[in-house]
Amino acid sequence: MVNTNGPVKAACFGNRKRGTTDKVTLSDRFPIGSNTKSMTATLAAVMVETGQIDWDTTLGDVWPKATDDNLHPILRTVTLDQLLSHQSGLPGNISDLSGQAWAGFFDEKQSPPLERRRMLNLVLSQEPSQPQGQFAYSNLGYAIASAMLETRAGVSFESLMKQHVFVPLEMGSADFRSMKSAKQRQPPLLWGHQAANGDPVDPRTAGSENPTVYAAAGTVHLSTEDYAKYARWHLAGKPSPVLRTQNAFDHLHKPQVDYSLPGAKYGCGWIIMDTGLGPALNHTGSNTNAYALIWVLPESDFAAVVCANSGQSQAYSACDAMMSHLMMELATTQTKPKVVTPERLVGRYQLAPNFIFDVNLRDGHLMVGITNQPTQEVFADSPTKWSYRGVDAQLEFHLRAEGPAYALTLHQNGAAQQAKRVRE
Numbered sequence: 001m002v003n004t005n006g007p008v009k010a011a012c013f014g015n016r017k018r019g020t021t022d023k024v025t026l027s028d029r030f031p032i033g034s035n036t037k038s039m040t041a042t043l044a045a046v047m048v049e050t051g052q053i054d055w056d057t058t059l060g061d062v063w064p065k066a067t068d069d070n071l072h073p074i075l076r077t078v079t080l081d082q083l084l085s086h087q088s089g090l091p092g093n094i095s096d097l098s099g100q101a102w103a104g105f106f107d108e109k110q111s112p113p114l115e116r117r118r119m120l121n122l123v124l125s126q127e128p129s130q131p132q133g134q135f136a137y138s139n140l141g142y143a144i145a146s147a148m149l150e151t152r153a154g155v156s157f158e159s160l161m162k163q164h165v166f167v168p169l170e171m172g173s174a175d176f177r178s179m180k181s182a183k184q185r186q187p188p189l190l191w192g193h194q195a196a197n198g199d200p201v202d203p204r205t206a207g208s209e210n211p212t213v214y215a216a217a218g219t220v221h222l223s224t225e226d227y228a229k230y231a232r233w234h235l236a237g238k239p240s241p242v243l244r245t246q247n248a249f250d251h252l253h254k255p256q257v258d259y260s261l262p263g264a265k266y267g268c269g270w271i272i273m274d275t276g277l278g279p280a281l282n283h284t285g286s287n288t289n290a291y292a293l294i295w296v297l298p299e300s301d302f303a304a305v306v307c308a309n310s311g312q313s314q315a316y317s318a319c320d321a322m323m324s325h326l327m328m329e330l331a332t333t334q335t336k337p338k339v340v341t342p343e344r345l346v347g348r349y350q351l352a353p354n355f356i357f358d359v360n361l362r363d364g365h366l367m368v369g370i371t372n373q374p375t376q377e378v379f380a381d382s383p384t385k386w387s388y389r390g391v392d393a394q395l396e397f398h399l400r401a402e403g404p405a406y407a408l409t410l411h412q413n414g415a416a417q418q419a420k421r422v423r424e
Contacts, residue, residue, distance in 0.1 A: 001228075001302070001303070001304040001326050002228050002231060002232040002235065002303050002304070003232075003235070003301045003302060003303070004232065004235055004236050004301055004400075006232070007225075007228060010026055010224065010225065010228070012024045012025060012026055012028075012224070014309075016028065016188060016189065016190045016191055016309070017189075017191040017200050018191075018193055018198065018199075018200050019200070022188060024190065024309070026223060026224055026225055027173070027223050027225070028190040028223065028224075028309075029173050029175075029190065029221040029222055029223055030190065030221065030222065030223070030224060030227075030290060030292060030307035030309065031177065031192070031209060031218075031219070031220070031221050031285075031287050031289070031290045031292070032218070032220055032221070032222065032227065032285045032292035032294075032307065033218040033284075033285025033286045033287045033290065033291070033292055034139070034217065034218045034283065034284065034285040034286070035218070035220075035269075035283050035284070035285035035292050035293075035294055036215075036216065036217065036218045036219065036220040036285065037084075037142055037216070037217060037218065037269035037283070037285075038234075038252070038268065038269030038270050038283060039161065039165055039220060039230070039269070040084070040142055040145060040146060040161075040216040040217075040269060041084045041252055041267075041268030041269040042165055042242060042243075042252060042268075042269075043149060043157075043160055043161050043164055043165055044080060044084060044145065044149060044268070045243055045248040045249070045251060045252055045268075046160075046164045046165070046242065046243060046248075047149055047152065047153065047160075048248055048251075049243060049244055049245060049248050052152045052153055053080060053148065053149065053152045054080070055079065055080055055081040055251065056079045056080070056081060057079060057080050057148070057152075058076065058077050058078060058079050058080075059071060059075055059076055059077075059078050059124070059144070059148070060076035060077065062148045062151055062152060063151070066124070069125060070121065070124060070125055071124045071125070072124065072125055072126060072127050072128070074089070074127060074128055074132075075088075075089075075090075075124055075128060077132075078090075078128075078132065080145060080148060081256070081268075082132060082133075082141075083138075083141040083142065083144055083145040083148075084141075084142070084145055084268045084269065085135075085256040085257050085266055085267060085268060086135050086136055086137050086138050086141060086257070086266060087132060087133050087134060087135060087136075087256070087257050088128065088132060088138060088141045088144075089128030089129065089130040089131055089132045089134075089136065090123070090128055090129070090130070090136075090138045090140050090141045090144070091128075091129045091130075091138065091140060092136070092137055092138050092139060092140065093138075093139050093140055094119060094122070094123060094140055094143075094213070096129070096140075097122065097123055097126055098122065101122055105118075105119070105211040105212075105213045105214075106179075106206045106207060106211045107206075108178060108179045108180070108211055108212050111156070112156060112157065112158060112176075112178070112212040112213070112215060113147075113150055113156050113157070115211070115212055115213040116143060116146065116147040116150070116157075116213055117147070118213075119143060119144075119147070119213050120144065120147055123140060123144070124144070133257075134257070135257045135258060135259060135260065135266055137260075139214060139217035139218065140217075142214075142216045142217040142218075143213055143214055143215075143216055143217055145216060146215060146216030157215060157216060158176045158215060161176070162174075162175075164242065165242055168241040168242045169226075169229050169230055169233055169241070169242065170226075170229060171222060171226040171227075171229055171230060172226065173221075173222045173223040173225075173226045174220060174221070174222035174226055175220070175221060175222070176212070176215045176219050176220060176221075177203075177209045177219045177220075177221050178212045178219075179206060179211075179212075182203055182204045182205075182208070182209070183204055185203065185204060189202075189203055189204070190203065190309050191203060191309060192208055192287070192289025192290045192309055192310070192311065193289060193290075193309060193310035193311065193312060193315075194288070194289060194311060194312075195286075195288045195289070195310075195311035195312055195313075198310065198312050201289045208287075208289060209221075209287050209289075210287055218285055218287060219287075224305055224307055227292075227294070227305045227307070228303070228304075228305055231294055231296055231303035231304070231305055232303060234252075234253075234281065234296050234303065235296050235297075235298060235301070235302070235303040237249075237298055237400075237406060246420065250420070251268065252267065252268045252269075252270070253267055253268075253270060253272065253281060254267050254268070255267055255272045256268075259271055259272075259273075261273070267281075269283065270282070270283055271283055275297065276331070277297045277299070277300040277302065277327060277330065277331060278297055278298065278299030278300050278398075279297075279298065279299060279398070280295060280296065280297050281294075281295070281296040282294060282295045282296070284316075286311055286316075287311070288311045289309075289310070289311045290307070290308060290309050290310065290311060290315075291307065291308045291310065291311060291315045291316055291319055292305065292306070292307045292308075292319075293305065293306045293307070293319045293320065293323055294306075295323055295327070297327075297330075298398075298400055298406075299398060299399055299400055300330060300400075301400050301402070302326075302327070302330050304323060304326050304327075306319040306322045306323050307319070340383035340384060340399065342361055342364075342366050343361065344397075344399060344403070344404050344405060345359055345366065345384075345386075345397045345404070345405050345408075346359050346360055346361055346404070347359055347404055347405065347421050347422075348421070348422050349405075349407065349408045349419035349420060349421050349422065350419055350420055350422045351410065351417055351418075351419035354371055355370070355371050355419075356370070356371050356419075356422070357369070357370055357395070357408060357410075357419055358370070358375075359408075365377050366378050366379075366380075366386060368386075368395065376388060376391075377389075378395060381394065384396060384397045384398070384399065384405075385397075392412065392413070393410060393411065393412040394410075394411040394412075395408050395409070395410060395411075396408060396409040396411060398418075404421065405421060406420070406421050407419060407420050407421055408421075
């Protein structure tokens with residue numbers, strides 16, 4: 001568990017392999033499965049900033065010479081953002097197209113970029129199974145996104161991730177698992193355990209992890225301490241040291257499409273929802289032999305990661321229970337709700353280059369001025385939600401555990417537009 005100042009607590013329990021007394025340690029490298037996806041999106045943001053690609057870059061833009069036989073006309077217009085938010089219309093997995101082809105990727109006979117190139121030749125000629133613009137979870141989509149990134153950069157996806165995400169965040173243990181690296185590992189080893197029966201799975205064997213073609217969708221292994229560094233960076237809300245601009249950072253947390261849970265949205269590798277502790281980012285990951293869970297709660301200055309070296313259902317329950325325990329502890333003892341006074345809402349918030357909310361207190365009244373519009377008083381619906389009189393609009397202020405509001409959201413005409421606090 002971390003806050004913006006650093007680690008708060010860390011603990012580990014259990015054994016590296018069922019039937020032994022070899023204890024798990026904080027330095028053991030856990031597979032985090034699909035929680036890799038937000039890291040892939042983070043790398044995409046790095047490349048957007050450098051101009052190598054854009055969120056609306058399409059498959060046709062990256063591979064303009066591909067014929068219709070190699071790139072289905074419907075897929076030609078799929079964007080990077082759609083791939084990262086599961087709106088591409090692609091099936092969930094390579095195995096949905098060909099079980100035999102999927103099995104062949106576990107051989108890892110070529111380098112990861114060449115394996116992904118082989119994957120593209122197999123899947124991009126196929127008509128998508130879902131309409132674009134609707135949520136349909138797709139590991140395949142992330143694999144294709146990684147191929148877009150490495151094609152534009154001329155460098156392997158794995159090298160790009162290490163250089164631009166792992167190194168800046170000092171995540172020294174983080175790496176992508178491959179059969180080549182797995183065979184070189186020496187004891188002590190953290191073993192996974194099968195979802196079906198809990199039998200131990202040797203991490204050096206084929207099938208203990210997804211093949212390298214799925215690196216972007218979920219083959220990162222790292223220590224929980226390094227994973228917590230990643231969680232803390234997202235919690236802090238600032239682009240450095242991975243990104244340069246707030247716009248690129250904020251895009252990673254932007255809700256883009258309705259998720260399968262009521263009230264939840266999906267962004268770039270994150271499930272986004274409201275909780276009793278404020279807006280939350282979360283995700284779960286599994287390679288069927290292990291389980292990982294991450295939650296980030298900016299307004300409560302709380303983030304935590306929980307990992308288990310088992311894919312069994314009781315491992316899922318145990319991780320959820322541990323996360324719930326940490327959140328309950330946060331709610332009741334560590335971070336009791338701070339008093340939200342109007343003074344914490346005062347500031348300037350930029351919605352667009354020429355559209356700024358100027359929030360001030362005047363004789364105890366909260367006044368809001370908008371660029372080229374008269375100043376008006378707003379009235380409290382709650383400590384963080386204030387409405388106009390005579391205008392159907394509400395301002396929702398976003399706060400962390402302490403300090404001034406860092407953003408506000410204008411709710412009007414069924415739309416929600418967020419304005420970030422700007423420096424005085």
